[in-house]
Amino acid sequence: MTKFSFGPTLDTSEPLVLLNKSSRWNPFAMVQNSPPHVAVDGHDRKVLAEMDLFTTKSNSLVVKKEDFHASDLDVNTGLDLLTRVSGDRSSAGDISLKSDENRYTNKLAKIQNELEKTNLENQRLKEMYLQVSNNYNALQLQFVALMQQEQDVRNEIIQKQEQKVDNLAQQVSVAVPRQFMEMTSHGSSSEEKTLSGSGLNTAELSKNVDIDGKTVRREDTPDSNVWTSNKVPRLVVPENNEQTNDATMRKVRVSVRARSEAPMITDGCQWRKYGQKMAKGNPCPRAYYRCTMATGCPVRKQVQRWADDQTILVTTYEGTHNHPLPPAAVAMASTTSAAATMLLSGSMSSSDGYMNPNILAQAIRPGSSSIASISASAPFPTITLDLTHPPNTLQTLNATPFEGHPSSQYFQPPSAMPLQAFQQGGAAALYNQSRFSGLQFSQDKSSNQVLPQNHQSQPQTSFTNSLSAATAAITADPNFTAALAAAITSIMGVTIFSYLGAPNVKELERLKQKMRYWSVYPCGDNMFEVRKGDESFGVNIEARICSCNWYTLSGIPCVHTVAAYGFIKKEPALGVSPWYSKRMWQNSYSHFIRPVGDSAFVFPKDGGQNDGASGAGTSGVAANDGVSGEGPSGVGAGSSSVGQGSSGVQMEQSVTEDTIQDCDAIPTQQSNTKKTIPTQQSNKKKTVAQEVATMIAAGTLKTASLKRRAKSERIAKKGKPFKFPADGSGSTADKAWDVDEVLAED
DNA sequence: CGCCTTTGACCAGCGC
DNA sequence: GCGCTGGTCAAAGGCG
Ligand SMILES: [Zn+2]
Numbered sequence: 001m002t003k004f005s006f007g008p009t010l011d012t013s014e015p016l017v018l019l020n021k022s023s024r025w026n027p028f029a030m031v032q033n034s035p036p037h038v039a040v041d042g043h044d045r046k047v048l049a050e051m052d053l054f055t056t057k058s059n060s061l062v063v064k065k066e067d068f069h070a071s072d073l074d075v076n077t078g079l080d081l082l083t084r085v086s087g088d089r090s091s092a093g094d095i096s097l098k099s100d101e102n103r104y105t106n107k108l109a110k111i112q113n114e115l116e117k118t119n120l121e122n123q124r125l126k127e128m129y130l131q132v133s134n135n136y137n138a139l140q141l142q143f144v145a146l147m148q149q150e151q152d153v154r155n156e157i158i159q160k161q162e163q164k165v166d167n168l169a170q171q172v173s174v175a176v177p178r179q180f181m182e183m184t185s186h187g188s189s190s191e192e193k194t195l196s197g198s199g200l201n202t203a204e205l206s207k208n209v210d211i212d213g214k215t216v217r218r219e220d221t222p223d224s225n226v227w228t229s230n231k232v233p234r235l236v237v238p239e240n241n242e243q244t245n246d247a248t249m250r251k252v253r254v255s256v257r258a259r260s261e262a263p264m265i266t267d268g269c270q271w272r273k274y275g276q277k278m279a280k281g282n283p284c285p286r287a288y289y290r291c292t293m294a295t296g297c298p299v300r301k302q303v304q305r306w307a308d309d310q311t312i313l314v315t316t317y318e319g320t321h322n323h324p325l326p327p328a329a330v331a332m333a334s335t336t337s338a339a340a341t342m343l344l345s346g347s348m349s350s351s352d353g354y355m356n357p358n359i360l361a362q363a364i365r366p367g368s369s370s371i372a373s374i375s376a377s378a379p380f381p382t383i384t385l386d387l388t389h390p391p392n393t394l395q396t397l398n399a400t401p402f403e404g405h406p407s408s409q410y411f412q413p414p415s416a417m418p419l420q421a422f423q424q425g426g427a428a429a430l431y432n433q434s435r436f437s438g439l440q441f442s443q444d445k446s447s448n449q450v451l452p453q454n455h456q457s458q459p460q461t462s463f464t465n466s467l468s469a470a471t472a473a474i475t476a477d478p479n480f481t482a483a484l485a486a487a488i489t490s491i492m493g494v495t496i497f498s499y500l501g502a503p504n505v506k507e508l509e510r511l512k513q514k515m516r517y518w519s520v521y522p523c524g525d526n527m528f529e530v531r532k533g534d535e536s537f538g539v540n541i542e543a544r545i546c547s548c549n550w551y552t553l554s555g556i557p558c559v560h561t562v563a564a565y566g567f568i569k570k571e572p573a574l575g576v577s578p579w580y581s582k583r584m585w586q587n588s589y590s591h592f593i594r595p596v597g598d599s600a601f602v603f604p605k606d607g608g609q610n611d612g613a614s615g616a617g618t619s620g621v622a623a624n625d626g627v628s629g630e631g632p633s634g635v636g637a638g639s640s641s642v643g644q645g646s647s648g649v650q651m652e653q654s655v656t657e658d659t660i661q662d663c664d665a666i667p668t669q670q671s672n673t674k675k676t677i678p679t680q681q682s683n684k685k686k687t688v689a690q691e692v693a694t695m696i697a698a699g700t701l702k703t704a705s706l707k708r709r710a711k712s713e714r715i716a717k718k719g720k721p722f723k724f725p726a727d728g729s730g731s732t733a734d735k736a737w738d739v740d741e742v743l744a745e746d
Numbered sequence: 747c748g749c750c751t752t753t754g755a756c757c758a759g760c761g762c
Numbered sequence: 763g764c765g766c767t768g769g770t771c772a773a774a775g776g777c778g
Contacts, residue, residue, distance in 0.1 A: 272751085273751055274751090274769095274770070274771075275752095275753085277769075277770095280768085286768090286769095288769070288770075290770095292750090
């Protein structure tokens with residue numbers, strides 16, 4: 001650890017780092033498995049841990065706490081203040097040793113008292129958090145269910161209203177129904193076609209068709225909007241609705257880009273690797289995982305290092321969990337599921353601007369750089385959260401005139417409440433200075449590119465700009481939560497338009513106009529009835545309630561609420577629940593912000609402080625997310641990166657001389673990786689010696705690996721220049737890079 | 747022994 | 763039809 005000698009200020013921050021390395025700091029483990037304030041690793045440490053929830057580097061309270069034992073006074077770990085004091089006094093020689101001790105005792109008692117109070121407060125906050133978290137989970141489930149229900153109702157209404165058109169559609173529906181999955185994948189490509197700007201008739205959205213006594217619903221997915229005359233409409237039998245939605249939602253992807261040398265970002269779920277492939281144009285293999293927290297959970301994720309910058313880990317989520325999630329997993333999962341849900345419901349209810357276009361309209365502001373981007377192109381609608389941007393961009397943003405704008409004060413849908421992202425990925429991102437620098441709407445035309453090319457996005461229409469600006473405004477808040485939430489918001493916005501076909505201004509205007517169709521009738525203090533045709537909703541501004549349930553559940557004004565606010569000529573953003581206020585969130589979650597998942601940040605700190613944390617070394621969870629099964633899978637996630645005993649897990653286990661030497665020996669390590677990693681053997685958790693022995697012993701493995709290596713190199717040749725051997729992930733070079741960065745930033 | 751990773755095989759979509 | 767690519771399956775083996 002001597003290599004990274006920190007200034008005095010870092011002394012106080014070390015407990016934080018220690019905690020990060022400890023599995024105890026896994027939010028899931030902490031919240032779920034261990035009751036607050038149970039001294040797992042020794043009382044002093046625990047206390048420090050608790051205090052760290054609130055400390056910054058300069059928190060003097062932490063320093064004082066370390067002074068629990070008189071014997072510790074000799075140890076210079078942030079005790080400088082007190083030892084210095086005592087030294088001064090003894091040099092003065094006026095006060096006896098005994099009085100000095102008394103003084104310390106009193107001081108100790110005082111501090112202990114203070115600590116106790118803080119602990120109590122801490123415990124209270126934790127309980128509160130637990131409760132909020134649970135409530136949120138429940139709410140989210142309800143929300144999704146309600147959305148579905150409401151959609152059904154809407155479909156029925158529309159069915160009645162547009163019976164004639166239905167009959168027309170019925171004629172078409174006699175044609176061969178195509179299988180859903182097939183349609184979905186086709187849809188993306190057809191969607192891409194429409195992005196070029198074919199005018200669409202969106203009047204036929206969301207219709208149900210009666211065929212042979214069965215109600216058959218035509219799905220409002222992009223494909224449905226972009227069918228040309230010779231295309232076959234998609235028909236979905238109601239019985240398959242659920243399955244259909246599942247399939248659709250699985251098609252929605254949320255991609256998270258974060259700078260991390262850890263093999264996998266922490267998301268709180270259990271994953272099982274089921275495949276690994278070399279992807280075109282990327283020397284790093286792509287690993288495929290499926291969620292194993294419940295049987296039959298459809299959620300998958302792909303983990304791959306970015307070709308252009310292998311320090312960036314790209315995790316792409318797909319699908320919605322079919323089971324309850326631990327708090328630690330809620331954020332990421334809800335982000336993806338919310339994305340899917342929003343996309344789905346947005347597409348279904350897009351015809352009435354259901355998805356609160358108000359904020360979108362509000363936030364139309366000129367440009368910004370990129371944090372999240374949305375690829376509306378094939379194969380799947382994908383939102384990418386880029387958490388790799390440097391902090392100065394953020395500062396710039398903070399200075400931008402977004403202040404005072406409603407969108408900069410409030411976050412977006414609760415479905416995107418990224419608590420865990422805060423705790424883990426978010427924290428890692430924060431410490432990686434992966435802040436947010438605005439938003440970009442990218443229409444990635446390259447079909448196989450899940451991730452939009454960096455800064456390649458090109459605004460195509462004024463709407464595109466508007467959306468970009470909208471999301472940018474929302475994400476102007478320097479907060480991961482805001483970014484994720486805004487990402488979902490942007491999904492909602494994009495959904496409305498991209499699912500209508502092309503993101504053209506016409507559609508935007510059409511939706512805006514449709515919003516105006518809502519009539520508002522005051523019926524009491526702060527109460528309104530908002531009507532459009534047969535639909536009628538009750539809005540209570542004061543109680544923040546709308547009978548459509550969206551506002552009630554989410555705290556975010558729905559279109560009806562917006563209309564009501566418009567009626568009283570007030571800013572609809574005033575209706576956003578205060579729970580979404582920046583301050584509220586910061587207060588609620590500030591003590592959870594720590595770099596749990598990112599050993600890159602932890603790494604430079606000395607493992608010597610690991611003494612109390614017995615679990616840290618053994619479980620390996622710290623590298624992942626505290627779910628016991630995560631350790632191993634995390635190792636595998638980095639694919640071959642673990643080969644040289646430098647997996648994220650192992651790094652966290654022994655963050656000492658070995659790893660530091662690794663950093664010193666980048667060239668050596670690189671050559672090592674070059675030799676062994678392309679072989680992609682299952683060398684998990686083996687030492688180099690063991691690995692060599694294994695390779696010698698396993699002749700077959702060697703040939704197989706040579707084959708793969710050849711393939712890898714061939715692919716690399718075809719794609720971009722071969723930079724690293726197939727995998728570079730988790731290489732010590734990456735580690736060193738991160739360490740340097742962190743140090744520089746410190 | 748069960749869970750997990752590894753990895754070759756297989757399949758489907760797509761472009762030529 | 764063929765090859766490429768992305769995605770998945772499942773047998774084999776490792777690990778705790
Ligand atoms: Zn799941």
